[in-house]
Amino acid sequence: MGFNKDFLWGGATAANQFEGAYNEDGRGLANVDIIPIGELRRPMMRGQINKTDFIEGYHYPAKEGIDFYHRYKEDIALIAEMGFKAFRLSIAWSRIFPKGDEEAPNEKGLQFYEDVFKECQKYGMEPIVTITHFDIPIHLVEAYGGWRNRKILGFYENHARALFTRYKGLVKYWITFNEINMLFDNPFMSAGIILTEEELEDDHKRRETLYQAAHHQLVASAIAVKTAREVDKEIKVGAMIAATTTYPDTPNPDDVWAAHLLERTGFFLVDVQVRGEYPGYAKKEFERNNFNLHITEEDLKLLKENTVDYLSFSYYLTLVKSADESRTDAKQGNVLTSHPNKYLEKTDWGWNIDPKGFRITLNRLYDRYNIPLFVVENGLGAYDTLDENGMVQDDYRIDFLAKHIEQMKLAVEVDGVDLLGYTTWGCIDLVSAGSGEMAKRYGFIYVDRDNDGNGTLERKKKKSFNWYKKVIESNGEDV
Ligand code: P53
Numbered sequence: 001m002g003f004n005k006d007f008l009w010g011g012a013t014a015a016n017q018f019e020g021a022y023n024e025d026g027r028g029l030a031n032v033d034i035i036p037i038g039e040l041r042r043p044m045m046r047g048q049i050n051k052t053d054f055i056e057g058y059h060y061p062a063k064e065g066i067d068f069y070h071r072y073k074e075d076i077a078l079i080a081e082m083g084f085k086a087f088r089l090s091i092a093w094s095r096i097f098p099k100g101d102e103e104a105p106n107e108k109g110l111q112f113y114e115d116v117f118k119e120c121q122k123y124g125m126e127p128i129v130t131i132t133h134f135d136i137p138i139h140l141v142e143a144y145g146g147w148r149n150r151k152i153l154g155f156y157e158n159h160a161r162a163l164f165t166r167y168k169g170l171v172k173y174w175i176t177f178n179e180i181n182m183l184f185d186n187p188f189m190s191a192g193i194i195l196t197e198e199e200l201e202d203d204h205k206r207r208e209t210l211y212q213a214a215h216h217q218l219v220a221s222a223i224a225v226k227t228a229r230e231v232d233k234e235i236k237v238g239a240m241i242a243a244t245t246t247y248p249d250t251p252n253p254d255d256v257w258a259a260h261l262l263e264r265t266g267f268f269l270v271d272v273q274v275r276g277e278y279p280g281y282a283k284k285e286f287e288r289n290n291f292n293l294h295i296t297e298e299d300l301k302l303l304k305e306n307t308v309d310y311l312s313f314s315y316y317l318t319l320v321k322s323a324d325e326s327r328t329d330a331k332q333g334n335v336l337t338s339h340p341n342k343y344l345e346k347t348d349w350g351w352n353i354d355p356k357g358f359r360i361t362l363n364r365l366y367d368r369y370n371i372p373l374f375v376v377e378n379g380l381g382a383y384d385t386l387d388e389n390g391m392v393q394d395d396y397r398i399d400f401l402a403k404h405i406e407q408m409k410l411a412v413e414v415d416g417v418d419l420l421g422y423t424t425w426g427c428i429d430l431v432s433a434g435s436g437e438m439a440k441r442y443g444f445i446y447v448d449r450d451n452d453g454n455g456t457l458e459r460k461k462k463k464s465f466n467w468y469k470k471v472i473e474s475n476g477e478d479v
Contacts, residue, residue: 002413002476008126008420009472010086011079011427011444012377014133014178016062018430019092021069025108028098029053029138031146031192033062037436037451047188047195052142059453061431061438066447067457068428072116074459075428078445080123082465083472087125088376088423089116090133090178093159100137100155101144105162117170128312128376128423129171130240131160131224133178134433136192146192147183147213150294153220160224164231172234173420175312175376176221179242180269183214189433191217208291218272219299225306236309238374239273241266242336243313245361249322249339258323267368274311274369276304310420311369314377315404318344318357349381349440355403362411362419372418378404379425381432381440384462392446392462401464401471402479409476424468428459444468 016032023029034051035044036058043049054060068075079087093100095109120127136146144151164174179190187193191213199206221239228235246263248255264281271279277300278286286293319338322330330337331350344352358378365373380400384392401424411417426442429449434440438449444465449455470478 002409003419005475006085007475008086008128008374008422009476010084010088010125010128010421010423012088012128012423012425013068013090013427013430014130014433015090015092015095016065016133016135016431017426017433018065018068018428020063020065020067022063024069025095025112026098026106027092027109028094028100030092030094030135031138031141031188032135033060034138035062035189035436036060041436045186045189047186047193048200049188050194052138052194059451061436061451061453064453066428066430066449069112071457071459073119075445076116076119076123076125078459078461079427080125082444082469084123084125084427085472086128086173086421086423087120087427088128088130090130090135091163093132093135094137096162097137097155097159098139100140100152100159103158105159105166110162110166114166114170117167121170126173127171128173128175128374128421129163129167130175130178131163132156132176134182134186134189138192141192141194146188146194147216148191148193148209150216153216153223156220157223157227160220161227161231164228164235168232173236173238173374174224174228175238175240176224176273176308177217178240179314180214180217180221180239180273181241181266183217183269184210184265187213204289204291207289208293211286211291212293214269215293215295215299218269219302221273221308222302222306225308226302229306238310238312239270239308240312240314240376241270243315243361243365244317244319244336245357245364246319246321247341249320249324252323254323255321259321262319262321270311270369272303273308274371276307278303308371310372310374311365312374312376313361313365314425315358315361315375316378316425317351318354318361347380348383349435351381353380353400355407358404359407359411359415362408362417363415366411366415366417372420374420375408375422377423377425379442381426381442383439384429384441384446386446386460390460392460394462394464397442397462397464398467401468405471405476405479
């Protein structure tokens with residue numbers, strides 16, 4: 001009963017949101033470095049601003065992050081104290097290939113992650129490694145146009161091969177692209193694409209570009225799977241999506257259909273990564289719109305033969321969709337848009353809180369794909385304050401996570417979902433991807449740093465630290 005003995009409890013991070021040291025040891029500049037906090041952030045993420053360098057007067061939180069680069073030993077020791085079985089992190093591509101198109105990797109970059117993985121190994125922690133978590137070397141953006149260009153495939157392949165080879169025996173679980181479905185909303189952040197005037201104005205043109213870029217990422221992902229199997233039979237390679245369930249606003253079939261269509265756009269790319277071919281609805285969509293896409297027979301063969309071993313996903317919230325386009329109550333929480341759901345409470349950032357939606361989402365993903373799942377992000381972004389004793393009493397976070405873990409347990413125990421593990425997002429406070437804030441905190445460990453970059457970077461355990469330790473110790477029985 002309950003979770004397997006080897007269930008991978010842990011936490012998750014991403015290079016650009018916590019490493020800092022953006023220009024040390026030969027690291028090249030990346031797209032994510034130059035996305036500032038503030039009003040420019042969203043339009044930049046969306047590829048609406050033609051800039052490939054820092055702009056005077058803006059604050060760039062990724063430059064220093066929370067300085068994991070220099071503090072990784074201390075941080076890994078802290079999470080090991082909670083009993084983590086797994087630690088999800090990502091590789092900063094531009095540490096390994098500073099420009100992206102070099103022949104040989106940067107030894108200092110490779111060495112850094114080797115040190116980190118060995119530190120994990122010391123505590124018996126399995127690293128779960130994302131090859132690209134919203135990052136691409138800026139040179140690949142400037143010289144090639146990011147993922148719109150087919151040449152990127154070869155650079156990604158070199159990068160993946162360098163990683164699999166160097167970390168053979170140290171890393172078993174890899175993820176090819178973080179939240180691959182975000183590409184359509186955030187082409188600059190997800191794919192290093194700056195949209196042209198024409199693409200900004202012409203919906204058809206823009207979609208054509210994004211489908212082509214998505215195809216390149218799909219083929220790159222398949223090549224990574226193939227390469228991994230050549231290098232090391234033990235490796236498991238996973239796909240990753242921002243998962244959610246979209247509820248129809250009413251039982252009106254028009255709403256049900258609208259919700260279905262919206263939800264399917266989220267599944268689209270993973271349908272290919274898991275099943276090995278473009279689904280019927282996508283082929284029809286390409287045909288109907290007469291998109292001029294370069295998809296070769298060789299590509300289709302790669303997709304077919306190199307499907308992923310598992311599907312990982314983030315789960316934060318559910319959405320509500322109505323067919324009525326004239327309604328004005330659809331709110332944008334981060335990048336996802338939803339009508340209100342009167343049955344659910346919201347976070348400080350307006351994301352609805354839906355533990356049961358987590359069970360529903362786990363089931364729908366498993367029903368659809370029938371391969372092992374891995375929850376690699378879930379959590380509550382909240383404002384934390386220190387009390388008079390310098391403690392964060394984050395009972396709201398404990399409550400949020402406890403309810404989600406209970407639903408996850410039902411999905412495993414009652415519904416039979418095959419689940420590899422659960423890593424909470426931002427186990428140590430880090431920079432928010434959506435907003436660039438430090439004030440949106442997810443961690444069990446507090447980091448002294450604010451939105452403007454002030455603070456000592458000192459680490460402190462929150463109340464949730466000991467709670468999560470107990471959850472792991474009891475293998476999810478004691479929540
Ligand atoms: P922040 C949108 C919707 C759901 C998850 O998000 C998302 C996004 C993109 O912002 O991203 C994932 O920091 C992502 C992480 C990110 C986390 O969710 O905006 O993989 O990098 O930090 C939480 O609160």
